[in-house]
Amino acid sequence: MEPQISDFLVVGSGLAGLTFALRAANRGDVIVLTKAEIQESNTNWAQGGIAAAVSDADSWELHEEDTLIAGAGLCDREAVRFLVKEAPAAIEWLISLGARFDKESDGDLALGREGGHNRNRIVHFQDRTGWEVERAMIAAVRSHPRIQIYEHAFVTSLLTKDGTCVGASARIEGLGQRKFFARSTMLATGGCGKMYQHSTNPSVATGDGIALSLQVGARVENMEFMQFHPTTLYHPQMRSFLISEAVRGAGGTLRNHLGRRFMYDYDPRLELAPRDVVARSIEAEMKKLETWCVYLDISHKPAADIQHEFPTIWERLRTIDLEIEKEWIPVVPAQHYSCGGVVTDLRGQTSIPGLFAAGEVSCTGVHGANRLASNSLLEALVFSSTAADASECGEVEPVCDPIAEPKSIAESDSIRIRRSMQKTMTNEVGIVRTNDGLAKADRQLVQLLEDYDSHAPSPFSTHPLETHNLLLAAQTVVRGAARRKVNIGLHFNSDNPA
């Protein structure tokens, strides 16, 4: 099949990928490859909003300070400063594309508050900010004459020539395997939550970008800093549905099954302490009382206010007959966000020439050991924009070094292997880790990779390839955690010195 050539190639259609595509299209032709339907992404599920110091009572300096505190001393200061200074302009740009955000009666943006922020600075659209932003971005890319989108195009390998990335190989539904060459390739494949049993991430979050980067030798770091969202719905009939931080920001309180507001026992900032602190406190409380979950109580608010501020949560919980204006919401922590990833500089450049990364797959240094709430959509926006401006465009020869395409195996084997991995990661590499648990997880992941390799090849299917990618990404989490001998931010090993 004929290879395709463009100035820019984008892998992924969340906020990072589509921002890059729109910005880069000012300078050249762009092809976007995305493995499911265009809107399927973590971006589409984001509820709370985007952090930006846009009010008179706020400043980039204060946003910077909060971000550095959350990152527990491991942030890259230069990257953080760049991020927070660019934030107001990034919001303006989204508005110029047609994204709607909630406003006060005087027309100013309505700003929410989330854990770790010392000011109201969360720009949002109800409790479905990600959906609104993704809607506006999709409309803009679809109408752009220089952007071509392939849906159901699963990128299986990156192409290199003499150490430089020159594009990607993808399996496209209905078309088969095809090579795409470009002067600059943007990796915007999002997160890897599906390595855990419970995750807020949708099914596309399978760490593909991490595995693709490892295969070409790009630097991957900080994967041990896995963020667990403290409050996801605990219910047998519904997948880990996120109950936004904004519910606690609006005065929601955490209670154990006896009704006690237990955060008093753990942190003076109570429910608005940083996420890792709240998640660990919930886990400790559940262990102490031997319960399956704790409860989030927003019943002090009038029903009409809850329905207005949190329509998605309201409607979702109605489907399981939970009336949150009267009843407490059962919640547990679940995997939510990967702070680490493919290392980039301020222009999204990875350690491989020609390969850029942005969004959740990347490690720009802004999150350090822990991400401040609502800084990730912002990071995806800001760094994919600078990457689009910095990346080269122009002629590229459609030539690459030979590649070995990854092997697909039978889906039934893939399902079994993935379940084993998820169990291992949940039991041994969760919120609280131990030396023995990490060593055990490492051994089990090696065995699962061997198990995968021992199966005969099967016709192409995405599930097995995603499982293989998850195994490789999970190894980076386990090995990063084993190397980190100090408890910091999201990494907590009970065998490390206090």
Ligand SMILES: Cc1cc2nc3c(=O)[nH]c(=O)nc-3n(C[C@H](O)[C@H](O)[C@H](O)COP(=O)(O)OP(=O)(O)OC[C@H]3O[C@@H](n4cnc5c(N)ncnc54)[C@H](O)[C@@H]3O)c2cc1C
């Ligand atoms: C429930 C939930 C709520 C959240 N709330 C907030 C919030 O309020 N504020 C905030 O700042 N952040 C929030 N986040 C985090 C934030 O949404 C993500 O970090 C951000 O959207 C990541 O954007 P992205 O473009 O990097 O990746 P994504 O939006 O996940 O997009 C990744 C894209 O890559 C594609 N892809 C992956 N692998 C391949 C492959 N092999 N080939 C082709 N395509 C591929 C996917 O299909 C997808 O289109 C939330 C996340 C979740 C899950």
